[in-house]
Amino acid sequence: MPRITxxxxxxxxxxxxxxxxxxxxxxxxxxxxxxxxxxxxxxEVGLARSSLYRYFPSKAHILVAWTDRELPRHxxxxxxxxxxxGPPEExxxxxxxxxxxxxxxxxxxxxxxxxxxADDLDAGARAAIAAAHRSLLVPLVTAxxxxxxxxxxxxxxxxxxxxxxxxxxxxxxxxxxxGVRRHVERAVVALVTPPxx
Numbered sequence: 001m002p003r004i005t006x007x008x009x010x011x012x013x014x015x016x017x018x019x020x021x022x023x024x025x026x027x028x029x030x031x032x033x034x035x036x037x038x039x040x041x042x043x044e045v046g047l048a049r050s051s052l053y054r055y056f057p058s059k060a061h062i063l064v065a066w067t068d069r070e071l072p073r074h075x076x077x078x079x080x081x082x083x084x085x086g087p088p089e090e091x092x093x094x095x096x097x098x099x100x101x102x103x104x105x106x107x108x109x110x111x112x113x114x115x116x117x118a119d120d121l122d123a124g125a126r127a128a129i130a131a132a133h134r135s136l137l138v139p140l141v142t143a144x145x146x147x148x149x150x151x152x153x154x155x156x157x158x159x160x161x162x163x164x165x166x167x168x169x170x171x172x173x174x175x176x177x178x179g180v181r182r183h184v185e186r187a188v189v190a191l192v193t194p195p196x197x
Contacts, residue, residue: 013055019045020055021066025107033059060121064128071132074102079139088147089189095140096165096188100181103169137162148194157191164188 023044027036038059042052056062081094102108121129137158144154168184 016045016047017055017065020047020052020062021069024059024062025066029107058121061125064121064125067129067132070107071135075135075139078136079142082139082143088143089192091143092140092161092188092192093185095143096161096184097181099136099165100169100172100184103165104172144192147192160191161188 020041024036024041027040027044031040036059038052038056039049041059041062042049045052056065078095078098081098082091084091084094140158140161141151141154144157145151149157164184164187168180171180
């Protein structure tokens with residue numbers, strides 16, 4: 001039986017998972033997702049490969065679990081911006097910058113690339129990722145509805161804003177495209193500003 005290094009089994013598992021996340025993300029960032037094996041991650045953490053399989057069946061599942069842990073914090077930050085003071089278009093503008101800044105972080109690019117190339121994800125894991133990404137838009141939809149949009153209109157506008165953010169993030173990642181945020185801001189403000197009556 002493995003030695004427990006924390007006060008309880010639950011704490012021990014949480015510590016191990018955190019160590020696995022740190023090791024995996026570091027290795028993926030340094031060597032690329034496709035060049036890292038479960039054995040590499042296990043060695044980095046100091047576990048036998050068979051022990052790591054008890055926690056995660058594949059390296060893609062490590063990323064799914066890491067997303068489940070990290071995404072709620074990101075969603076909460078976005079919600080806070082959208083619920084802050086000021087007119088709705090200013091709050092949405094702040095949310096857009098928050099999303100673009102997050103997309104520029106190496107871990108976000110790593111996660112996106114890994115998910116796109118991870119053929120070891122089962123249907124359940126893919127569904128979990130899709131649900132997690134949809135959760136990013138919930139605070140935006142709520143803010144737009146509170147600003148007076150109908151639920152269906154808020155859904156559509158949120159999807160349009162998210163699409164603009166995604167395109168802008170890809171453009172910024174490629175580099176060389178200056179002023180993309182300014183264009184996104186103008187488009188977003190136009191989308192969320194109620195038409196003059």
